[in-house]
Amino acid sequence: MHISLRAGERIFINGAVLRADRKVSIELLNDATFLLENHVLQVEDATTPLRQLYFVVQAILIDPASADRALGVFRDLYTATLNSFSDEEIVSGLRNVADLVEAKRPFDALKVIRSLFLAESDILSKGGKAAPIQAA
Structure with missing residues (x-):
């Protein structure tokens, strides 16, 4: 894998x-x-259900030492996020995300979540079902 970085x-x-x-x-x-x-x-940009879920999956990827704890948070947040949407594209994508996370493929899960940001934005801008999940 070749990666190019700027200064x-x-x-x-x-x-x-x-x-x-x-x-x-x-x-x-x-x-x-x-x-x-x-x-x-x-963290300040995790303002929607999908962005909050993205942030948790990102933590699993970035900090392997704390991945088990973040995985527990993911499972709770995933359920709440799944229940906050009725849109078929997002629900299907979320199920895929859960499968990827459980298969220890957080990088791929992040790609799927990013691909859903536009659909989530459209739903939220139209006043559709989904609101930021409040921490318990």
């Missing part, structure tokens, strides 16, 4: 944060979990 850009690999001091291209030669900085969601 100052960060990448999260197996729980470590790396920052490029100049434009660089790297090649990952073995299996590694990674997330590019432009796909990292900040």
Whole structure:
């Protein structure tokens, strides 16, 4: 896997944060979990049900040492998020996300969640069913 980074850009690999001091291209030669900085969601941006779920799955990927705890949070939040939508595309996507997370494929789960952001935005802008999940 070849990855190109711009000067100052960060990448999260197996729980470590790396920052490029100049434009660089790297090649990952073995299996590694990674997330590019432009796909990292900040806590203050987790303002919708899907973005909250994304944030938790992101934590599973970025911090492997705390993945078991984040997985418990994911399972609770997943159920609440699934129940907050009636849209078939989103419900189907969420079920796929759960399967991917349980199969220890959080990177793929994040891609699926990102692909649902537009549909969620459309639903929320029309006053459809879905509201941010409040922490218990």
